Amino acid sequence: MSRLVVISNRVAPIREGKVAAGGLAVGIHDALRQNGGIWFGWSGEVNNLPEVKSEQVGNINYVTLSLNKQDYDQYYRGFSNATLWPIFHYRIDLARYSREEYYGYRRVNAMLVEKLKPLLRPDDIIWVHDYHLIPFAEACRAQGIRNRIGFFLHIPFPAPEILTAIPPHNELLKTLCYYDLIGFQTETDRLAFQDYITREVRGVIERDGSLTAYGQNFRAGVYPIGVVPDEIRHLSEAYRARRLTVGRNRAGDLRKTIISVDRLDYSKGLVERFNAYQEFLDRFPEHRRNVEFIQIAPTSRSDVKTYQAIRQQLESEAGHINGRYADLDWTPVHYLNKSHERRVLMGLFHNAEVGFVTPLRDGMNLVAKEYVAAQDPENPGVLVLSRFAGAASELSAALIVNPYDCIGMAEALDRALRMPLAERKDRWETMMQSIRRFDLDAWRDNFLRDLHAFSSRPRASVKAGSAFAS
């Protein structure tokens, strides 16, 4: 059987068996364990000794390397997180473009391929993850690697009008077409990509559904990422007996909880959410003192400028709301700017009456699915979900909101907190059907099945060094 080789910007720093390991890391570990394989990527270290470290655990080889400062600045902080991330999340206003950073991004992709190449066997299946690594397959082909290679984009794929704001969009998309299979979270993302391919570069949709563009033939499919419902139920039930934070729950006290958990990122709509919560307290005074909002937002990418700004803004919003409404025995907002153990999060989800998940754009949003999977079937809470999360296409039984509509979100909170048990159960059961059907195993198995099935046609050869041709 072919081995699996997973490439991601970061190799999951948390090993299996540790309580904090997230669902996605667990899912990838399971796939690697099936036939053995390699997990390859950046170690997270920045230094001038870019040595490759390898650690064998069972039949999985974890191979990591550090980046030097220039590579880190150009590839990671620069083109990946200051150009691609904002533009793929429709925030052209926050994006910057630097040709040097783009070249650094291409250079690091080629360097990663160079380091991986000696470890590969001819029948390995390669699965590459996310926007940091769009040119990885093209760099593989340029270095003579002929293995099957699939790519999964965890974030949204923007409409062509937005994508074309990236000056080298054409060259970038050309490199993407060197994958055999490109996976997206939703049909909207796949259609946006297909739209670019057919309209912008006159690519063709073949009879068998594959696409041909830039002389390459490849497939694009939809593989919504999911969670592991049993793992979440197990964690949340194990933790529910413990009293959490302020320690109230549906079974006992009157005070109800609204919970949000996000990496501290402008795409997550945190500021709009805080404003909506304030609007809710203004408009529905009967809920004051009877509700509290817990926002957990661990810092991410704290050395990228826009991320520092959002942190300051949120601290001030939380202070403002608490300053205006808090009392000696009531704190309306608990804003926790640090990460928590996974089992604690699942326990908090279980105990909260409302999951408030309102990104401005999100590839999927696993928190939405985790919140639903952590609910008590006999007394489930209500998910309030942004229409701009990929998860909204599956979880239409949530209360769907527009995060730009402050009053609409405030009204949804009021409705969620008043919702009768029968309606809560109906909505929850509908959502759980979808969460079980599109769980993490289905995501991984469907993607790998299609990647195995698709035998690519002979490829046009790519000249080494063509990476920077226009």
Ligand code: GDG
């Ligand atoms: C990208 C895409 C897509 C959060 N805080 C803590 C913690 N978390 C966990 C959550 C959840 C995960 O991190 C976050 O996943 P999301 O899907 O919500 O968002 P991104 O990090 O932006 O992920 C996204 C995803 O990739 C997968 O394809 O859905 O659209 O942007 O699992 O529970 N976990 C722990 N402590 C925390 O404080 N342990």
